[in-house]
Amino acid sequence: MDVAAPTETKVAKEGSSGTQVRPPAPGNFLFTSESVNEGHPDKLCDQVSDAVLDACLREDKHSRVACESCSKTGMVMVFGEITTASTADIDQVVRDACEKIGYNDVDVGLDFKNMEVLNKLEEQSPDIKQGVDARDEQGNAVEDPHACEKVGAGDQGHMFGYATDETEEFMPLTHSIATRLGKRLTDVRKGECGALKPDGKTPLCPWVRPDGKTQVTIEYKRCQETGAMLPQRVHTILISTQHHPDITNEKIAEDLMEHVVRPVVDAKYLDADTIYHFNPSGRFVIGGPHGDAGLTGRKIIIDTYGGWGAHGGGAFSGKDTTKVDRSAAYAARWAAKSLVKGGFCKRALVQTSYAIGVAQPLSMFVDTYGSVTRDANGNPICDDETLCEIVKRNFDFRPGCIQRDLRLKEPQFQQLAAYGHMGRHDLPEHDGSDKPMDGHRPLWENVVDLAEEMAALTKAVQAAA
Numbered sequence: 454m455d456v457a458a459p460t461e462t463k464v465a466k467e468g469s470s471g472t473q474v475r476p477p478a479p480g481n482f483l484f485t486s487e488s489v490n491e492g493h494p495d496k497l498c499d500q501v502s503d504a505v506l507d508a509c510l511r512e513d514k515h516s517r518v519a520c521e522s523c524s525k526t527g528m529v530m531v532f533g534e535i536t537t538a539s540t541a542d543i544d545q546v547v548r549d550a551c552e553k554i555g556y557n558d559v560d561v562g563l564d565f566k567n568m569e570v571l572n573k574l575e576e577q578s579p580d581i582k583q584g585v586d587a588r589d590e591q592g593n594a595v596e597d598p599h600a601c602e603k604v605g606a607g608d609q610g611h612m613f614g615y616a617t618d619e620t621e622e623f624m625p626l627t628h629s630i631a632t633r634l635g636k637r638l639t640d641v642r643k644g645e646c647g648a649l650k651p652d653g654k655t656p657l658c659p660w661v662r663p664d665g666k667t668q669v670t671i672e673y674k675r676c677q678e679t680g681a682m683l684p685q686r687v688h689t690i691l692i693s694t695q696h697h698p699d700i701t702n703e704k705i706a707e708d709l710m711e712h713v714v715r716p717v718v719d720a721k722y723l724d725a726d727t728i729y730h731f732n733p734s735g736r737f738v739i740g741g742p743h744g745d746a747g748l749t750g751r752k753i754i755i756d757t758y759g760g761w762g763a764h765g766g767g768a769f770s771g772k773d774t775t776k777v778d779r780s781a782a783y784a785a786r787w788a789a790k791s792l793v794k795g796g797f798c799k800r801a802l803v804q805t806s807y808a809i810g811v812a813q814p815l816s817m818f819v820d821t822y823g824s825v826t827r828d829a830n831g832n833p834i835c836d837d838e839t840l841c842e843i844v845k846r847n848f849d850f851r852p853g854c855i856q857r858d859l860r861l862k863e864p865q866f867q868q869l870a871a872y873g874h875m876g877r878h879d880l881p882e883h884d885g886s887d888k889p890m891d892g893h894r895p896l897w898e899n900v901v902d903l904a905e906e907m908a909a910l911t912k913a914v915q916a917a918a
Contacts, residue, residue: 475688475728477672483688485670486627486759488635491554491871492562492663492695492740494747498522498529499756499870502749502771504550505531505543505574507864507891510773512539514862517577520771521749522547524742527563532573533771544570550867555643555663562664562695562741604853606807607775611816614785614803615762616793619682622876622898623790626684627671628759629876633717634667636872636879638694641712648712657712660704662695664740671722678831680824681799689728690714695740696732706731756874757782762802770870774861777807777852781814784855786875787897788844792819795903797840797910799824805850812851817841830918834910843906859897865890 477483489496501522509516516537523530529547548565556563616623640648642663644656668691674683692709709731750768754760767778774780789801798821805814819841825833849858856862868891869877876898883893890896 475726477688478685481672481674481685483670483672484625484627484760485668485689486625486631486754486761487666487668488628488631488755488759488872489667489752490635490638490663490665490694492556492639492665493752494524494664494742494745495749495751496747496871497551497554497556497563497742498524498747498749499752499770500554500867501529501531501547501550503866503870504546505535505541506771506773507867508541508543508546509535509537509539510862510864512541513537516773517775518771518773519577519776520574522747522771523749524563524747526743527559527567528569528571529563529742530571530573532571533575534577535574536577543572543574556741559743561662562739562743601853601857602851603812604775604851604856605810605812606777606781606852607772608777608809609807610767610778610781611765611804611806612767612777612781612785613757613763613765614782614787614789615758615801616786616789617682617761617800618793619684620876622878623793624876625682625759625761627669628761628873630671630687630690630718631667631669631759632755632873632876633879634669634690634692634713635665637713637717638665638667638692639663641708658708660697660700660708662697662740664737664744665692665694667692676799679799679827680822684722686724687718687722687727689730690718691730691733693732693734693737695737695744698738702732702735758875763804765804769874770866774856775852780852780855780859780861781805781807781850783859783861783874783895783897784848784850787859787901788848790898791847791900791903792821792840792844794900795907796826797821797835797843797903797907798826801840803844807852812853814850817845817850819844828914828918832914834914839910843903847901847903847906859895860890863890865893865895868892869895 502520505520506518509518518535519533520531521533547570551565556565558564617625619626620629640646641658642656642661648657670689672685672688674685676683749771753768756769757764769779772779785803785805789803792798792801800822802820804818806816807814819837821837827833877894880894
């Protein structure tokens with residue numbers, strides 16, 4: 454990244470000694486989440502890895518894929534283990550993914566036409582395969598209608614899902630705004646989602662290039678009565694975007710405020726004290742893989758909840774869903790969102806864990822952070838242990854059953870490899886029919902109806918009164 458004098462708007466001027474942060478109001482706290490654009494080198498690699506996965510699943514839904522990617526100046530390499538009947542042209546899949554992002558010239562960081570593509574993919578280890586395939590009690594491979602119930606986890610690990618009622622998509626507001634700002638940067642660059650000049654053809658900000666990052670700090674209050682997180686105001690917005698060399702810092706700041714910030718951030722959260730940093734390094738012409746090396750799986754917090762909740766550490770992209778790093782994290786989000794939207798609590802964290810080759814989870818855990826719904830007398834309607842039992846009754850966390858219930862053997866993952874795997878209200882909701890999943894919001898965002906469980910809880914509370 455080229456460095457010159459910074460451009461900033463409404464920046465607090467404090468003393469020079471010690472840590473200086475503009476404080477929140479008494480009793481409030483600050484929390485920050487970041488995001489990166491689809492052209493960030495790490496995100497490019499996530500999309501390439503999931504493009505390979507989707508290509509394999511289109512021809513063979515039983516594909517086993519563990520595809521990593523890395524990138525640097527003039528090259529992208531895919532490497533890992535794949536077992537598939539697919540005959541997809543991996544070289545072309547990689548180039549198509551880079552073209553879709555907008556890497557069409559060395560001047561923007563990578564040229565999909567002339568870059569080197571290195572294919573170092575190998576076949577999956579038979580030791581892992583025999584642990585994952587559905588088997589009977591004697592260890593023999595089985596083929597039956599209930600085979601999915603016997604599929605073992607592809608590895609050990611622990612996974613988390615989180616939900617909060619602070620946004621309509623049940624995601625943290627810091628993460629939601631940071632992600633939508635990044636998506637808007639892509640829209641104004643490409644002219645998508647209506648981000649066009651009056652001529653109807655020219656993107657609003659053609660000077661924007663693919664690489665970029667966003668970050669949002671919000672001032673929160675925690676409701677002592679309900680445990681809910683209550684956003685009060687946006688404290689700071691940071692945007693760093695790759696740009697054409699001829700654009701001025703003043704034009705960058707003007708366009709980012711007019712065409713990116715204002716269309717995304719609800720005006721009720723912005724005030725005279727909101728701090729803005731637009732390209733604070735001063736210059737960001739060299740970007741993409743030319744500026745920094747990229748690698749799959751280095752943006753796992755951006756992929757999930759922006760630092761809220763918890764994370765087991767396993768990345769998603771490039772992995773078929775026998776890998777519980779991916780499938781169980783989706784299922785845990787499904788359960789957490791169902792609890793919150795079902796009215797059981799304001800926030801929920803769901804954890805599960807696995808052993809390689811074993812179908813049933815090793816553990817389940819629910820934490821509502823003290824936000825369980827209360828009755829008319831102010832008493833919680835249940836405890837977290839009760840909610841954990843509700844999750845176990847209504848969600849089958851065996852890996853093969855997660856694949857079945859969420860249709861995870863269908864291609865749909867490249868579209869999630871940038872701008873988050875959770876929430877995704879920018880994608881149209883799937884209606885539950887046999888329509889393809891690709892192009893639709895993933896099914897873990899369609900909550901399970903837990904009305905009968907709520908009715909049973911309410912009846913028990915009334916009986917005890």
